[in-house]
Amino acid sequence: MRTFGYSDFWFLVEAAQWTVALSLMAFIGGGIVGLIVALSRTAENAVARTLSMWFIQVFRGTPLLLQLFLVFFGAPVLGLDINPWLAAAVALTLNSGAFLGEIWRGCIEAIPRGQWEAAEALGLSYWNKMRDVVLPQALKIAVPPTVGYLVQIVKGTSLAAIIGFTELTRAGQIINNATFQPMVVFSIVAAIYFVLCWPLSLLAAYMERRLAATASR
Amino acid sequence: MLLPSAIPWFRNKVNYSFQFGPVFDAWPLLLHGTWMTIQLSALAMLFGLMVAVVCAWGKTAGPAPLRWLINAYIEIIRNTPFLVQLFFFFFALPAIGVRWSPYTAALIAMVFNLGAYATEIVRAGIESIPKGQIEAGMALSLSRVEIFRYIILKPALKAIYPALTSQFILLMLASSVVSVISADDLTSVAANLQSETFRSFEIYIVITGIYLLLTLLFSYLFRLVFQWGLNYPDRR
Numbered sequence: 346m347r348t349f350g351y352s353d354f355w356f357l358v359e360a361a362q363w364t365v366a367l368s369l370m371a372f373i374g375g376g377i378v379g380l381i382v383a384l385s386r387t388a389e390n391a392v393a394r395t396l397s398m399w400f401i402q403v404f405r406g407t408p409l410l411l412q413l414f415l416v417f418f419g420a421p422v423l424g425l426d427i428n429p430w431l432a433a434a435v436a437l438t439l440n441s442g443a444f445l446g447e448i449w450r451g452c453i454e455a456i457p458r459g460q461w462e463a464a465e466a467l468g469l470s471y472w473n474k475m476r477d478v479v480l481p482q483a484l485k486i487a488v489p490p491t492v493g494y495l496v497q498i499v500k501g502t503s504l505a506a507i508i509g510f511t512e513l514t515r516a517g518q519i520i521n522n523a524t525f526q527p528m529v530v531f532s533i534v535a536a537i538y539f540v541l542c543w544p545l546s547l548l549a550a551y552m553e554r555r556l557a558a559t560a561s562r
Numbered sequence: 563m564l565l566p567s568a569i570p571w572f573r574n575k576v577n578y579s580f581q582f583g584p585v586f587d588a589w590p591l592l593l594h595g596t597w598m599t600i601q602l603s604a605l606a607m608l609f610g611l612m613v614a615v616v617c618a619w620g621k622t623a624g625p626a627p628l629r630w631l632i633n634a635y636i637e638i639i640r641n642t643p644f645l646v647q648l649f650f651f652f653f654a655l656p657a658i659g660v661r662w663s664p665y666t667a668a669l670i671a672m673v674f675n676l677g678a679y680a681t682e683i684v685r686a687g688i689e690s691i692p693k694g695q696i697e698a699g700m701a702l703s704l705s706r707v708e709i710f711r712y713i714i715l716k717p718a719l720k721a722i723y724p725a726l727t728s729q730f731i732l733l734m735l736a737s738s739v740v741s742v743i744s745a746d747d748l749t750s751v752a753a754n755l756q757s758e759t760f761r762s763f764e765i766y767i768v769i770t771g772i773y774l775l776l777t778l779l780f781s782y783l784f785r786l787v788f789q790w791g792l793n794y795p796d797r798r
Contacts, residue, residue, distance in 0.1 A: 406731075406777035408738035410749065411770045418762040422578045496641065503643035507742055514645055527653035535642045535650065542641035 349524045354533065360516030361537050367502040367512055370434045372495060375441025382446025384475070387453045397446065404443030410504050412436045417508045433505035441498055448494060452487040453479060489556055493549035496542045503538075513537060584759040585768050588751075595751030596772055602747055603734040606669055610676030610733075611684070617677060618684040632681070639678035644736050647671050652743045668737075668745035676733050683729065687722035720792045727784040731777055738773070748772060 385397035404412065413436040420427035456479050464474040506515035517534035521527050585592075617632045624632070639647065651674075652667040662670070691714055699709040741749035752769040756762045 402778075403774060406735075407770045407773045408735040408749070410738045410741075411766055411773060414752075414766045415763070415770060418766060422763050500641075500643040503645045504739065506645065507739075514643065514649075517646070517649070521649075521653065525657075527649070527657045531646060531650045531654045535638070535646050538642045538646060539638065543637065546637070546641055 347524055349520070349526045349529050353520045353524065353530075356520060357513065357516050357530075357533060357537060360511055361513045361541070363510070363512040364499065364502050364538075365541070367430075367433055367437065367505060367510075368495070368499045371437035371441050371498050371502065374434065374438030375445050375498070378438060378442025379445030379449055382442055383449035383453055386446060386450040401443045401447050404440050405447065409436070409440050409501055410507065412440055413504055413508055429505060429508045429510035432508060433502070433510050437498065437501055437505075440501065441494070444494060444497070445491065448490050449483065449487055452483040452490075455486060456482050486556060489549050489552040492545055492552060496545050496549070499542050499545070500538065580764055581761055582764050582768070584761055585755065585764050588755055588759075591751050591755065592748075592768070592772065595746075595748035595769075596776070598746050598751075599734065599737055599748040600776070602665075602669060602672065602740070602745070603730065603737050606672035606676055606733060606737070607730050609669075609673040610680055613673060613677030614680035614684045617681040618688060621681065621685055622688060636678045636681055639675055644671070644675055645739050645742070647675055648739060648743060664740075664743045664745040667743060668740035668747075672733065672737060672740070675736070676729065679729055680726070683722050683725045686725075687718035690721040691718055716792070717796065720796070723784075723788060723792060727780075730784075731780055734776065734780070735773065 382397045382400060385393040386401070388394060413433060416436040416439075417427065417429065417432040420432065460478055460482065461474065464478040469478065502512055503514040505512050506518065509515070511519070513534055517530050521530045524530065617635070620628045620632050648668065648671045651671040652664065655667075656662070695713050695717075696709060699713045704712070737747060738749040740747055741753055744750055744753075748769060752765050755765050759765070
């Protein structure tokens, strides 16, 4: 048993870098999956719509922790080698993909029908219609809720601690086991998460207000 | 019981025989876990709403220091992971003398967590009632109880119903995390079964399926309640 010192604090800060790395992985991966899901959800193809609807339903209707377990325990069953880092990245990517897909679907559907029809009247192909007409306008309203969702991703990465990946929460557990000063350790862990998340929350709220102001003008 | 291993292709491709038998044999445990998850979520919702109503009142009508305190509470809860909050209630508070069981610690963590999210929802509900409505009720000489019940509570509940019910489902899914402190819930039943049978993948597939069913069931029930009690036309 030893007391909590500077080196412990730096251990937590270093572990927080893994939290950030995992969040970025989940955001980039989730962004790609989410875009595919959102486009499928708004597509004319009924199969794509149904499949993406079930994807969203399953990943939003089950706990992230169990999705994490299924990837972690399921990959060896399929004969794949997996470590906690990869399992967490895959599970968080799929989960964020479902949530971001649903958020972005709403943004795409918020674009007035007339814009779609105008693009079709101009004879634009599906890709040109999406890339040049619909998505740029959807992007504008998608940014505030997406930044808000980033907070959920950062908090979600804490669950990787449960399958043994040493990010911020797991580092807190390790330090706590060595020092047995849970009050100090978990307060600092919570404070680091707060420092990561609060600016994002404030930014999302600010952008939402600004968007509302431009919309009402 | 060998389910998909009956398919030879699958068997060659994936060198693993699925055995759901030991999982389904433990159905009384699964049922118990499901019930505990529902119970924990429902209790947390009930107490969390009480916290939310008090905080929403404090935020709209309280003095400045109280408002500041409530804001700090909401921001701290919303910007830290539930798992860390749970550790705080389970490890940190007992270290300074508060003693409680994993179940109580889990429930209290959930109540505090939900309280912060629900405060904003409840406040939006209160603010959705125009003052003129209450004055109209007085002009019609309704009693205070009638005014509260028909003019404030019911329309406010209708306004926040969708947000509140989806918050309940999020809470139920988040409650799986309490299994890490061995509070008795569906996911901890899975963890116990795993250590007895070693069929972890099968167990987690079944448990995930149960959560999905719970989500679908509650969404359906909430829609039904809305149709039954709150689906009246309103002027907007």
